[in-house]
Amino acid sequence: xxxxxxxxxxxxxxxxxxxxxxxxxxxxxxxxxxxxxxxxxxxxxxxxxxxxxxxxxxxxxxxxxxxxxxxxxxxxxxxxxxxxxxxxxxxxxxxxxxxxxxxxxxxxxxxxxxx
Numbered sequence: 001x002x003x004x005x006x007x008x009x010x011x012x013x014x015x016x017x018x019x020x021x022x023x024x025x026x027x028x029x030x031x032x033x034x035x036x037x038x039x040x041x042x043x044x045x046x047x048x049x050x051x052x053x054x055x056x057x058x059x060x061x062x063x064x065x066x067x068x069x070x071x072x073x074x075x076x077x078x079x080x081x082x083x084x085x086x087x088x089x090x091x092x093x094x095x096x097x098x099x100x101x102x103x104x105x106x107x108x109x110x111x112x113x114x115x
Contacts, residue, residue, distance in 0.1 A: 012037065014026050016038060031050055
């Protein structure tokens with residue numbers, strides 16, 4: 001399950017001095033909203049997350065990495081299968097004959113009963 005994240009610009013903000021001087025208030029705000037952007041000179045420098053949100057983000061990231069690895073493994077298997085076909089004996093001869101034919105057929109194609 002992917003966690004719905006709030007856009008960085010839409011997060012509640014606290015400046016660094018407020019975080020330092022009113023830590024308890026900031027912690028309550030993080031628990032209430034899930035995250036708070038910490039600013040320094042009006043620029044967001046970091047984001048505080050509650051532990052549950054952090055855990056969910058790490059689980060989601062691991063799930064995405066596992067899915068990505070699964071897709072890469074499948075592609076590698078498909079590539080290996082195609083490469084094995086190309087490395088079979090006679091493949092070079094068949095490909096050379098195909099290119100040498102330059103689009104001409106040796107005999108007329110047969111159409112099946114459905115044509």
